[in-house]
Amino acid sequence: MKINQPAHSVSRPILGNGSFLLAYQLKGKHVLVIGGGREAAIRTFFALDASANVTVVAPPENRHPAVEQRINSGLVRVLDRKFQEEDLELRWNDSTEGHAVDMVLCTIDDHQESRKIALLARAKRIPVNCADIPELCDFYFMAQYRNEELQIAVSTNGGGPRLGARIRNAIVENMNPATPKAVSAVAKIRSGIREISSGKSSEEIKKRMGWVSRFCDTWSIEQLASANDSDKIEKILREFESGRDVPSPPVVNTKVARLNTNLPVFLTSYWWCPSSMGYFAWIQTVFSYSYMIVMQLIYLFYIHFKLLFVIKGNLGERKNVKIKEQEDKRTVDTFESGTPKKVKVGESSKTSSIEVGRNISSTGTETLPEINVDRSTSPIKKELNTQGTFTLVSTNEQASNSETINTLDKQTSPVGRHSKGISTEMVDKDVGTLPPTPIEKSTLTDQIAPCISIDQSTSPGAEQLMDEAPIPGFDNFLSTRYFAQPGMIYLVGAGPGRPELLTIEALMLIKTADYVVSDRLIPQEVLDVIDAEKLELSSFKVGGASDKAQDESNQKCLDALKEGKSVVRLKTGDPFVYGRGGEEILYFREHGFVAKPISASNIPVTHRGVADQVLILTGRGQKGAFPSIPEFVETRTTIFLMALARIQPLIELLYVQGYPEHLPCAIIEKGAWVVGQKVCKGTLSTINELQIAQGIDNPAMFVVGNAVVALD
Ligand SMILES: C[C@@]1(CC(=O)O)C2=NC(=C\c3[nH]c(c(CCC(=O)O)c3CC(=O)O)Cc3[nH]c(c(CC(=O)O)c3CCC(=O)O)/C=C3\N/C(=C\2)[C@@H](CCC(=O)O)[C@]3(C)CC(=O)O)/[C@H]1CCC(=O)O
Numbered sequence: 276m277k278i279n280q281p282a283h284s285v286s287r288p289i290l291g292n293g294s295f296l297l298a299y300q301l302k303g304k305h306v307l308v309i310g311g312g313r314e315a316a317i318r319t320f321f322a323l324d325a326s327a328n329v330t331v332v333a334p335p336e337n338r339h340p341a342v343e344q345r346i347n348s349g350l351v352r353v354l355d356r357k358f359q360e361e362d363l364e365l366r367w368n369d370s371t372e373g374h375a376v377d378m379v380l381c382t383i384d385d386h387q388e389s390r391k392i393a394l395l396a397r398a399k400r401i402p403v404n405c406a407d408i409p410e411l412c413d414f415y416f417m418a419q420y421r422n423e424e425l426q427i428a429v430s431t432n433g434g435g436p437r438l439g440a441r442i443r444n445a446i447v448e449n450m451n452p453a454t455p456k457a458v459s460a461v462a463k464i465r466s467g468i469r470e471i472s473s474g475k476s477s478e479e480i481k482k483r484m485g486w487v488s489r490f491c492d493t494w495s496i497e498q499l500a501s502a503n504d505s506d507k508i509e510k511i512l513r514e515f516e517s518g519r520d521v522p523s524p525p526v527v528n529t530k531v532a533r534l535n536t537n538l539p540v541f542l543t544s545y546w547w548c549p550s551s552m553g554y555f556a557w558i559q560t561v562f563s564y565s566y567m568i569v570m571q572l573i574y575l576f577y578i579h580f581k582l583l584f585v586i587k588g589n590l591g592e593r594k595n596v597k598i599k600e601q602e603d604k605r606t607v608d609t610f611e612s613g614t615p616k617k618v619k620v621g622e623s624s625k626t627s628s629i630e631v632g633r634n635i636s637s638t639g640t641e642t643l644p645e646i647n648v649d650r651s652t653s654p655i656k657k658e659l660n661t662q663g664t665f666t667l668v669s670t671n672e673q674a675s676n677s678e679t680i681n682t683l684d685k686q687t688s689p690v691g692r693h694s695k696g697i698s699t700e701m702v703d704k705d706v707g708t709l710p711p712t713p714i715e716k717s718t719l720t721d722q723i724a725p726c727i728s729i730d731q732s733t734s735p736g737a738e739q740l741m742d743e744a745p746i747p748g749f750d751n752f753l754s755t756r757y758f759a760q761p762g763m764i765y766l767v768g769a770g771p772g773r774p775e776l777l778t779i780e781a782l783m784l785i786k787t788a789d790y791v792v793s794d795r796l797i798p799q800e801v802l803d804v805i806d807a808e809k810l811e812l813s814s815f816k817v818g819g820a821s822d823k824a825q826d827e828s829n830q831k832c833l834d835a836l837k838e839g840k841s842v843v844r845l846k847t848g849d850p851f852v853y854g855r856g857g858e859e860i861l862y863f864r865e866h867g868f869v870a871k872p873i874s875a876s877n878i879p880v881t882h883r884g885v886a887d888q889v890l891i892l893t894g895r896g897q898k899g900a901f902p903s904i905p906e907f908v909e910t911r912t913t914i915f916l917m918a919l920a921r922i923q924p925l926i927e928l929l930y931v932q933g934y935p936e937h938l939p940c941a942i943i944e945k946g947a948w949v950v951g952q953k954v955c956k957g958t959l960s961t962i963n964e965l966q967i968a969q970g971i972d973n974p975a976m977f978v979v980g981n982a983v984v985a986l987d
C-alpha cells in the first residue's frame with residue numbers, strides 16, 4: 276500500500292474528523308481511575324506504564340485481580356468506595372504541592388453516573404475518557420503494543436476497536452523482530468549526540484539532525500539493532516565527535532545478512548573498524564558475500580527452469596509430462612478452456628460418472644449434454660445416467676487453460692469408501708517431481724477425499740453426500756499452504772491411529788512430501804495412506820533399542836533434507852506428547868533445518884529430561900470453584916483450561932502449593948485455534964502483567980512448568 280504524502284505536502288487532502296494522535300506525556304501527573312473492573316485494570320496499566328501517579332476509586336467488591344494486585348503492591352492509591360464529586364479536587368499525596376487531577380478515566384458500569392462524571396470533569400476542564408460514552412471522551416484509547424522504547428498504537432476512531440486490535444496484531448506479527456532493539460539503539464545514539472552537540476544554533480541543529488537521519492536511513496533494522504551495545508554506541512559517537520559522517524553499516528550475521536546492505540560501502544569500510552573487525556574477519560565476510568551472491572544466482576536459475584516448466588504444463592503443452600493411467604480410471608483427457616470439448620463416456624457399460632478438474636458449477640443436468648466450468652466454485656463429481664458424447668464449456672476466462680477430465684468407473688471408484696485412493700501422478704523425466712500446480716491440486720482432491728470419507732457401513736447415505744456435493748469449505752483446506760516444502764521437515768502426529776482421524780494438514784503433508792519416515796508403531800491402515808515408494812519404515816522401537824531407532828530415523832530424515840527433499844516424520848499420537856517432538860526440533864535445528872510440529876500444542880509438554888508427566892485441570896470448576904491444586908512437581912507440566920479470568924488468584928494458590936515464582940509459564944489465547952493464536956510467556960511472578968500488556972484475552976489456557984521454555 277502507498278504511504279500517504281507527507282503532512283507538509285500542499286496537495287495532501289484534509290479529511291477532517293480524525294483524532295489528533297499524540298504521545299501524551301503523563302510522567303508524574305495525577306490520573307484518577309474511576310471503577311475497578313477489567314477496563315480499569317487495562318487503563319491503570321497504561322497510566323502506570325507512562326509513569327503516572329494513579330488513584331483508583333472503586334468499591335472493594337469484585338475488583339479485577341489486576342487492579343487488586345496494583346493496589347496490594349502499592350503501585351496505586353485506592354479509595355474503597357464509589358466516586359464522589361470532591362474526588363476531582365484530590366491532590367496526589369494529599370498535599371497542596373501535589374498534582375491536582377490531570378486526567379479522569381471513567382470505567383464504571385453505571386451509564387447515568389458515567390455521564391455525570393464526564394460532565395463534571397469537563398466543567399473543571401480536566402481531560403476525561405468515559406469507556407462507555409465515546410461522545411463525551413476528550414480522547415480515545417488505542418490498541419497498543421510496547422517493547423522497550425517502541426510503542427505502536429492503532430486507532431479506528433471508535434469505528435471498531437476489536438478490529439483495531441487485530442490490525443495492531445497484524446502490524447506486530449509482520450514487524451521485523453529486531454525493531455525494538457533498533458529503536459533503543461537509535462535512542463541511545465541520538466541522546467549521546469545531543470550531549471556531545473548540545474548547541475541550539477541552527478547550524479548545529481541541522482548538522483546533528485542530518486547525521487541522525489542518515490544513520491536511521493542507511494542502516495538496516497538488523498544493523499541498527501546490532502549497535503545496541505555500549506561499546507558499539509561509544510564507537511559510533513566517536514565518529515560523530517570527530518566530525519566524520521555516519522559510518523558504513525556493519526555486516527550482521529553473515530548467514531542471514533540481507534542484500535539491501537550496501538555492499539560497495541562495506542567493501543571499502545575496512546578503514547573504519549579495524550579494531551572491532553580484524554583483517555581476517557573482513558576477508559571472511561567478503562567471501563561469505565560472494566558465496567551468498569553465487570547461491571542467489573543458482574537459486575534464480577532453479578526458479579527460472581521450474582517456472583518454465585510450470586507455465587508449459589499450465590498452457591497444455593504437456594509433452595514432457597507423463598500421465599499415469601490408474602486402474603480405476605477409464606479415460607484421462609485434457610480440456611482447453613474456451614474451446615468446447617466433446618467427451619465420450621459410457622464406452623463400457625460400467626462407466627457412469629464424470630469428474631472435471633476442481634471447479635464446476637453444475638448447471639448441466641444429467642440429460643443436458645452441457646456443463647459450465649467455473650473454477651471459483653468447487654470440484655464436480657457428477658453422476659450421469661446417460662451414455663454417449665457430451666460437451667464441456669469453460670465459462671471462466673481466468674481459469675487455467677487446461678483441466679484434467681477423468682471419467683470414472685462407478686463400480687471401482689473409491690469415492691465415498693475407504694480406499695487407497697486413485698492418483699494421477701505427473702512425472703517429468705527430465706526435471707524430476709513437479710511442484711504442486713493447479714492441476715495437481717485437483718488430483719489431490721481425488722487422493723484426499725477418499726481417505727477422509729465416512730465409512731458407509733456406519734453412515735448410510737455417505738456415498739451420496741460425497742458424490743453430490745463437495746465437503747463444505749473443504750476446498751479451502753486444499754490450499755497450497757499445506758503443501759510440504761523442500762528442505763523442511765514436518766513432525767506429523769498420526770493421532771489416535773485411524774486414517775479418518777488424521778488431521779487435514781497431516782494428510783496434505785503426507786500426500787505432498789517427497790519422503791515419509793514412519794515406524795511400526797503406526798497402524799497399517801494409516802501407513803496404507805502413504806504412497807509406498809516414498810515411505811521409509813524405521814526399526815521397531817523396542818525396549819533398549821529405542822534410542823538406536825530414534826538415531827536411525829533422525830539420520831534418514833537428515834539425509835533426505837540434505838538432498839533438498841520435503842520430509843514428513845510420521846509419529847503416533849501427538850509429537851509433543853511423549854513423542855520426542857521437542858528433541859527432534861532441537862536436533863534438526865542443530866543441523867540447520869527447521870522442523871515444524873503438527874501438534875495440538877506448541878509446547879512439548881513431555882520434553883524428556885524436563886517433564887515426565889502432564890496434568891490437565893479446569894481453571895474454573897462447578898459454580899466457579901477453583902480446582903484442587905496439585906502440589907508442585909519439578910518435572911510436571913500443568914495445564915489449566917479457561918484460567919485467564921482469575922489468573923492472579925490461581926497463581927497465589929500455586930505459590931501455596933510450593934510453585935516457585937521463577938517457574939516458566941505461558942498463557943495461550945485461542946489454544947485450540949491456530950489462526951489468531953497468541954502466546955505470552957513469562958514466569959509465575961511476571962505472567963499476569965505480561966498478559967495484560969500484550970492484550971491476551973479469553974479463551975485462554977495457562978501452561979505451567981519448565982517445558983514451556985524447552986525449545987527457546
Ligand atoms: C483500543 C481499545 C483500548 C482499550 O480499551 O484498552 C479500545 N477498545 C478496545 C477493545 C474493545 N472495546 C469494546 C470491545 C467489544 C467489542 C466491540 O464492541 O467492538 C472491545 C474488544 C475487546 O474487548 O476485545 C467495546 C466498546 N468500546 C467502546 C465502547 C463504547 C461505545 O462504542 O459506545 C464499547 C462498548 C460498545 C457497546 O456498548 O456495544 C469505545 C471505545 N473503545 C476504544 C478503545 C475507543 C475507540 C478506539 C478505536 O476505535 O480505535 C473508544 C471509543 C473509547 C475508549 O475506550 O477510549 C481496546 C483494544 C483492545 C486491545 O488493545 O486488545
Ligand SMILES: NC(=O)c1ccc[n+]([C@@H]2O[C@H](COP(=O)([O-])OP(=O)(O)OC[C@H]3O[C@@H](n4cnc5c(N)ncnc54)[C@H](O)[C@@H]3O)[C@@H](O)[C@H]2O)c1
Pocket residue numbers: 309310311312313314315332333334336337338339356357358382383384385388405406407436
Ligand atoms: N471502551 C472500551 O473499550 C470498553 C470495553 C468494554 C467495556 N466497556 C464499557 O466500560 C464499562 C466498564 O467495563 P468493565 O468491563 O470494566 O466493567 P465491570 O463491570 O467489570 O466494572 C465496573 C466497575 O465499576 C465500579 N463502579 C460502579 N459504579 C461505580 C461508581 N459510582 N464509582 C466507582 N466505581 C463504580 C464497579 O464496582 C466495578 O468495579 C462498561 O460500561 C462497559 O460497557 C468499554
